Amino acid sequence: MEDAHRRATALRADQFYGRYANPTVRSFEEVIAELEGAEDAMAFGSGMGAIASTVMALCSSGDHIVAAKQLYAGTLAFLQGPCARFGIELTLVDGSVPGTLAAAVQPGRTMLVLAETPSNPRLELCDLDELGSIAGPFTVVDSTFATPLGQQPLAHGVDLVLHSATKGIAGHNDATIGVIAGEKELVDAIWGYGVLHGATASPFDALNALRGARTLGVRTAHQAASAQRLAEWLELHPRVSAVHYPGLDSHPQHDLAERQMRQFGTVLAFELAGDTTSVGTFLDGVVLARRATSLGGPETLVCHPMTTTHAGLSAQEQIDMGVTAGLVRVSLGLEDAGDIIEDFTRALA
DSSP states (O other), X not given: XXXXXXXXXXXXXXXXXXXTOOHHHHHHXXXXXXXXXXXXEEEESSHHHHHHHHHHHHOOTTXXXXXXXXXXXXXXXXXXXXXXXXXXXXXXXXXXSTTHHHHTOOTTTEEEEXXXXXXXXXXXXXXXXXXXXXXXXXXXXXXXXXXXXXXXXXXGTOSEEEEOTTTTTTOSSOOOOEEEEEOHHXXXXXXXXXXXXXXXXXXXXXXXXXXXXXXXXXXXXXXXXXXXXXXXXXXXXXXXXXXXXXXXXXXXXXXXXXXXXXXXXSEEEEEESSOXXXXXXXXXXXXXXXXXXXXXXXXXXXXXXXXXXXXXXXXXXXXXXXXXXTEEEXXXXXXXXXXXXXXXXXXXX
């Protein structure tokens, strides 16, 4: 009884009850903490579980959140839906414009400043040094597209880094898991709420994510190189009107990417001249690439954000986020880049 009571009242006892902690999940958390240069980390059942738990742990009715408008649609829906219903106010700004996040902070009211960089789906960036210098509210960066090997927001003064580890970290499209990392005291405070929220990471998914972390370096190096090569090729294609990839000199924030990113990422987006019919023809034409809405896995995946990942947004919200009818998102896999370019050549023709 004494031992059970000690575990029931301890912080993250790993042999008491799976919702509180688990040895395999704990191993994954320790790996992420080390990769991010953090004191501690906490895993969740999904990336959205990580976002929802973090927001609800830190914010109460009457609090204020500042967020970059360049967010995954699920994150935006959570902030505009449940958070609004619970009386948490939201201000959205263009996170790619210097100074906008700090300027929107309301001293004494703003509890959280949230940015996703690079953003989904247009690969827009937020200045990590600027975000980390904001005093008062907690600062959080969704770094899913970059992975811990692409950038380290905590090194820039950001309080928490967050990942949908379902994507690049796990890396094989067979695990659903989220994770946060930061100062131990802050992570423990979020854990105190997280066990009540119940977005618990599966030990099996944590095992698969641990396996994925072992090859994260070689996978992302190959995928980022392929993304760079495909982006440069797409820029020259007559049917493509724009390419969004931080590694391109033409990217409006290329200098910022060079300053804060060690890799430019495994995902790109491009604008296909025409409407959704043109995109549909292209998607029907790819053979090697697969039509799916996830990213970060071993297969090259293509999707149409307007009708999939960002379908829940209103028409005006899609316009504001640059989610156009011709926008295609590509997650590069482990195939040879030349084979993907050949596949795209046929499909674009």
